[in-house]
Amino acid sequence: MALELYLDLISPPCRAVYIFAKKNNICFEFKPVELFKDSILGRKIVAASLMEQAILGQQHTEEFAKVNILKKVPVLKDGVFTLAESTAILLYLSRKYNTPDHWYSSDLQKRARVDEYLSWHHNSFRRIAPKTLWIKVLIPLFTGQAAPPEKLQEVIDELAASLVQFEEKFLQDKPFIMGSEISLADLMAVVELMQPVGVGCHIFADRPKLAAWRSRVEEAVGKELFQEAHEQILNIKELSSIEVEPKLKELLAPTLMKMLK
Amino acid sequence: MVVELFLDLLSQPCRALFIFAKKNNIPFEFKHVELIKGQHLSEEFGKVNVLKKVPALKDGTFTLAESIAILLYLRRKFNTPDHWYPSDLRKRARVDEYLSWQHTAIREKGCRIFFTKVLMPLAVGQPFSPDKLEEAVKEMNFTLVQFEEKFLQDKPFIVGSEISLADLVAIVELMQHDPNFLGCKRFADRPKLAAWRSRGEEAVGKELFQEAHKQVLNAKSLGSMQLSSELKEHLKQILK
Numbered sequence: 001m002a003l004e005l006y007l008d009l010i011s012p013p014c015r016a017v018y019i020f021a022k023k024n025n026i027c028f029e030f031k032p033v034e035l036f037k038d039s040i041l042g043r044k045i046v047a048a049s050l051m052e053q054a055i056l057g058q059q060h061t062e063e064f065a066k067v068n069i070l071k072k073v074p075v076l077k078d079g080v081f082t083l084a085e086s087t088a089i090l091l092y093l094s095r096k097y098n099t100p101d102h103w104y105s106s107d108l109q110k111r112a113r114v115d116e117y118l119s120w121h122h123n124s125f126r127r128i129a130p131k132t133l134w135i136k137v138l139i140p141l142f143t144g145q146a147a148p149p150e151k152l153q154e155v156i157d158e159l160a161a162s163l164v165q166f167e168e169k170f171l172q173d174k175p176f177i178m179g180s181e182i183s184l185a186d187l188m189a190v191v192e193l194m195q196p197v198g199v200g201c202h203i204f205a206d207r208p209k210l211a212a213w214r215s216r217v218e219e220a221v222g223k224e225l226f227q228e229a230h231e232q233i234l235n236i237k238e239l240s241s242i243e244v245e246p247k248l249k250e251l252l253a254p255t256l257m258k259m260l261k
Numbered sequence: 262m263v264v265e266l267f268l269d270l271l272s273q274p275c276r277a278l279f280i281f282a283k284k285n286n287i288p289f290e291f292k293h294v295e296l297i298k299g300q301h302l303s304e305e306f307g308k309v310n311v312l313k314k315v316p317a318l319k320d321g322t323f324t325l326a327e328s329i330a331i332l333l334y335l336r337r338k339f340n341t342p343d344h345w346y347p348s349d350l351r352k353r354a355r356v357d358e359y360l361s362w363q364h365t366a367i368r369e370k371g372c373r374i375f376f377t378k379v380l381m382p383l384a385v386g387q388p389f390s391p392d393k394l395e396e397a398v399k400e401m402n403f404t405l406v407q408f409e410e411k412f413l414q415d416k417p418f419i420v421g422s423e424i425s426l427a428d429l430v431a432i433v434e435l436m437q438h439d440p441n442f443l444g445c446k447r448f449a450d451r452p453k454l455a456a457w458r459s460r461g462e463e464a465v466g467k468e469l470f471q472e473a474h475k476q477v478l479n480a481k482s483l484g485s486m487q488l489s490s491e492l493k494e495h496l497k498q499i500l501k
Contacts, residue, residue, distance in 0.1 A: 081351055081354075083354050083355075083358060084358060084362070085357065085358045085361035085362055086361070087357060087360075087361040088354050088355075088357035088358040088360075088361050089354075091353075091354065091357050092350065092351075092353075092354040092357070095350055095353075096350060108334065108337055108338060109323055109334075111333075111334075111337075112323075112325050112330050112331075112333070112334040113325075113330075115327070115329060115330035115333050115334070116325060116326055116327045116330035118329075118330075118361075119327035119328070119329040119330050119364070120312070120326070120327055122361070122364035122365055123364060123365070123369070126365075127365070165311075165312065168311060169311045169312060169326075
């Protein structure tokens with residue numbers, strides 16, 4: 001039975017997993033998930049939510065949908081083994097398929113640097129960067145209202161602060177986070193930073209060091225693969241015309257309106 | 262030269278490290294960084310961790326931040342028993358899964374409660390907002406349901422029959438909400454969770470567990486907390 005990867009390429013962690021698997025010629029069945037159409041309220045059910053539903057039961061699904069809709073992907077299914085969390089999936093794949101050492105160096109200190117980044121990532125880029133998509137595209141899509149410009153500025157400022165920390169602590173003057181070669185850390189970082197780029201926040205424009213790093217990552221991954229993975233996020237017009245399940249709109253609108261305040 | 266661990270046992274991730282190092286007889290120098298006094302904001306500490314957070318590690322010239330990274334580093338360097346981070350591919354993946362999820366789940370929700378109930382009031386000199394606290398607690402409760410039903414289930418520990426890094430990281434977070442410290446009843450209405458916590462405490466060793474949690478188990482420490490003015494200013498800026 002083939003390895004299955006449940007992915008929606010709008011989601012940055014999904015892109016990291018997709019790129020990693022493809023780059024390393026790992027055979028997998030791409031199970032497309034459309035986060036905004038498929039939901040546990042909708043007709044098509046995401047793999048993860050199947051498992052969650054079985055565990056949580058019906059009484060939790062509504063709450064679950066509200067909180068977890070964006071955490072449904074990526075999911076890996078390897079036979080009966082199901083795994084969530086992109087970091088865990090990337091590590092699992094790197095071990096099972098014995099990918100080249102530079103992705104997750106066997107050197108103690110280099111590996112620690114990657115772990116360090118992957119940990120910091122959650123409460124920095126992962127938390128902040130997606131907000132640009134929500135504010136510029138998704139909230140208007142879900143609520144029919146544009147977000148106030150100061151909200152976007154707030155997010156951009158927050159992201160800017162994280163970018164400074166990233167350059168100062170993680171990248172410094174090295175070609176990549178770990179040193180001379182790309183690793184899982186660079187991959188996780190770059191896909192997240194492409195989210196604001198997709199919605200028109202040109203975070204690389206006045207940051208030459210970061211822009212150079214991003215080019216290096218793109219090249220290390222392979223331009224074609226990189227572009228392929230980012231096709232959806234870089235086509236913002238298509239995103240704005242996504243049809244959202246009316247039930248999902250109804251469910252998320254109040255939570256999203258709160259985000260605007 | 263011995264590994265230096267920069268810690269404040271008031272901090273959950275610091276306790277995980279402290280317990281892990283002690284339990285595995287890893288020799289280290291305990292460098293106390295008192296958060297309440299704002300010592301983590303000093304220029305000196307900034308040389309160890311430019312992110313100005315605890316915990317941090319210094320091994321010769323090598324410095325490392327982020328508790329998860331430090332735990333994994335120590336585990337590898339000192340070759341600790343397998344159950345902490347099983348070499349079995351799938352079991353290890355489960356630990357990774359938890360360690361990843363917890364950042365924006367138990368860790369985040371737990372911190373929010375702490376900020377709302379303790380730090381914010383101390384920083385601005387005003388009582389905490391009951392509405393905000395209620396919201397934070399609600400989110401935490403939901404997270405705990407997820408924890409029990411997805412990660413723990415009916416197993417003795419997250420990855421099966423033995424304690425791992427996942428359990429350690431989880432337990433110290435939940436201890437922050439011990440009735441003696443924050444007055445929350447994280448374990449009171451949850452027998453499964455309470456049983457797991459007992460098992461965790463036993464696996465670590467009661468004495469070590471108590472030693473690590475001395476501050477949070479001491480009701481008086483909260484009341485007597487006085488933040489340095491530098492820290493207050495810093496907090497006012499970052500707390501919204």
